[in-house]
Amino acid sequence: xxxxxxxxxxxVLGVANNRSIAWGIAKSAHAHGAELAFTYQGEALKxxxxxxxxxxxxxxxxxxxxxxxxxxDAVFAEAAKAFPEGIxxxxxxxxxxxxxxxxxxxxxxxxxxxTKSLLISCYSFTAIAQRAEKIxxxxxxxxxxxxxxxxxxxxxxxxMGVAKAALEASVRYLAADLGPKDIxxxxxxxxxIKTLAASGIGDFRYILKWNEYNAPLRRTVTIGEVGETAAxxxxxxxxxxxxxxxxxxxxxxxxxxKNPEAPDL
Ligand code: NAD
Numbered sequence: 164x165x166x167x168x169x170x171x172x173x174x175v176l177g178v179a180n181n182r183s184i185a186w187g188i189a190k191s192a193h194a195h196g197a198e199l200a201f202t203y204q205g206e207a208l209k210x211x212x213x214x215x216x217x218x219x220x221x222x223x224x225x226x227x228x229x230x231x232x233x234x235x236d237a238v239f240a241e242a243a244k245a246f247p248e249g250i251x252x253x254x255x256x257x258x259x260x261x262x263x264x265x266x267x268x269x270x271x272x273x274x275x276x277x278t279k280s281l282l283i284s285c286y287s288f289t290a291i292a293q294r295a296e297k298i299x300x301x302x303x304x305x306x307x308x309x310x311x312x313x314x315x316x317x318x319x320x321x322x323m324g325v326a327k328a329a330l331e332a333s334v335r336y337l338a339a340d341l342g343p344k345d346i347x348x349x350x351x352x353x354x355x356i357k358t359l360a361a362s363g364i365g366d367f368r369y370i371l372k373w374n375e376y377n378a379p380l381r382r383t384v385t386i387g388e389v390g391e392t393a394a395x396x397x398x399x400x401x402x403x404x405x406x407x408x409x410x411x412x413x414x415x416x417x418x419x420x421k422n423p424e425a426p427d428l
Contacts, residue, residue, distance in 0.1 A: 177256030187386025338406030354412030
């Protein structure tokens, strides 16, 4: 490790398994010297998260379902106990939509799923920031994960694109609120990666192939690459940056047209 994050302590929310973006970020943060705490969503994931936590000497501070404010309070109370000196970062890698609405037309989105998707995928970051503010040290950093579907229409992304647009706006508002306390708020806009959450999106294999053929780097990105950029954003190396959305997408977001040399899909 580089020691880039030596002496930094933080929470990583959203590890479901070893393909999770949260896991890629946790591995990088640990490799650079950070001390970590994980939460898990429900008993089924506890069994997956515990052995992963052990690999990184990370604490497991309990069940957190962001639709249950009491469980958010409980894990932040645990975090305050685990890290009495305060925390330096929180990484939020949480999103959800009913997969029946991640296909077809956005216009069909139900009010129920709209509300639930925005609550879990957007408001939860603000709910977490409220708790984090109380135990975070100056120089601290909040980080969330977003996707290009927030900026442009993408097939099947639907309500999740609307939720990510709101999440990106909330990054800017939270950055303004917390900046005077020397707490920074940023997001990584990751290119498509095959994870549990992504498997709910219609035609995901096609989206991966499309990116491979059309991104400037002619490939997709890995959770390790997202992890390394996350390590930078939670480190003091990025101390002049807040309210920023950084793309880790092999350059896909700069492309305006299909690569004419790409094979047909
Ligand atoms: P993942 O399935 O590994 O992680 C999603 C996590 O969200 C899981 O750990 C799950 O437990 C958690 N979660 C869902 N509902 C929750 C709730 N009510 N309370 C607490 N936790 C809840 O998938 P991932 O792709 O690693 O997703 C992490 C983040 O990255 C998400 O915000 C996702 O939108 C974003 N992202 C993913 C991609 C991609 O292509 N995989 C691209 C850009 C952004």
